[in-house]
Amino acid sequence: xxxxxxxxxxxxxxxxxxxxxxxxxxxxxxxxxxxxxxxxxxxxxxxxxxxxxxxxxxxxxxxxxxxxxxxxxxxxxxxxxxxxxxxxxxxxxxxxxxxxxxxxxxxxxxx
Amino acid sequence: xxxxxxxxxxxxxxxxxxxxxxxxxxxxxxxxxxxxxxxxxxxxxxxxxxxxxxxxxxxxxxxxxxxxxxxxxxxxxxxxxxxxxxxxxxxxxxxxxxxxxxxxxxxxxxxxxxx
Numbered sequence: 001x002x003x004x005x006x007x008x009x010x011x012x013x014x015x016x017x018x019x020x021x022x023x024x025x026x027x028x029x030x031x032x033x034x035x036x037x038x039x040x041x042x043x044x045x046x047x048x049x050x051x052x053x054x055x056x057x058x059x060x061x062x063x064x065x066x067x068x069x070x071x072x073x074x075x076x077x078x079x080x081x082x083x084x085x086x087x088x089x090x091x092x093x094x095x096x097x098x099x100x101x102x103x104x105x106x107x108x109x110x111x
Numbered sequence: 112x113x114x115x116x117x118x119x120x121x122x123x124x125x126x127x128x129x130x131x132x133x134x135x136x137x138x139x140x141x142x143x144x145x146x147x148x149x150x151x152x153x154x155x156x157x158x159x160x161x162x163x164x165x166x167x168x169x170x171x172x173x174x175x176x177x178x179x180x181x182x183x184x185x186x187x188x189x190x191x192x193x194x195x196x197x198x199x200x201x202x203x204x205x206x207x208x209x210x211x212x213x214x215x216x217x218x219x220x221x222x223x224x225x226x
């Protein structure tokens with residue numbers, strides 16, 4: 001069954017502000033924790049991942065934080081833009097190579 | 112370099128008919144994954160294949176569903192005797208041999224509607 005879940009189904013953020021999307025997971029044995037973005041009518045797109053032995057990783061305008069103590073994963077998007085509107089899925093990769101997705105958070109950008 | 116190609120993008124079937132969904136992975140990728148997505152929900156893993164082998168089919172329904180990835184040609188997800196509950200978007204993803212990151216490359220999906 002699913003082992004990855006999200007706290008909020010919808011998040012509204014003012015354009016230019018930072019966005020923080022949260023996720024709880026239950027499988028401590030996963031090698032990687034990942035964030036995907038899915039725009040309407042399209043397939044998921046990889047954003048960033050983090051290995052289980054790290055607690056922070058930065059990309060372009062995005063930062064992923066992993067807190068293994070409380071089994072929590074977050075995605076921070078700096079200076080949110082209209083193009084960031086999408087559904088964001090956290091996911092994890094157990095050691096058997098498939099990727100398990102959570103239910104998603106819809107990010108809505110306010111003008 | 113073309114991405115993952117799925118066809119058809121939209122498919123309409125009546126109850127009891129068969130649906131065949133095709134997926135061509137990215138060039139150089141030998142591993143294919145199929146996921147199903149219901150409206151406003153996440154992606155549920157169905158099956159993971161490499162050329163001529165099913166590696167993990169733990170997410171496949173026991174009946175009516177099958178998948179293959181032949182030596183030549185695309186991967187095919189086949190649904191026999193479709194029912195209304197099969198209506199969903201089916202996504203295919205691919206990766207190189209093994210998966211040493213969290214990155215899968217997804218196609219645009221095939222949307223199945225069962226009347």
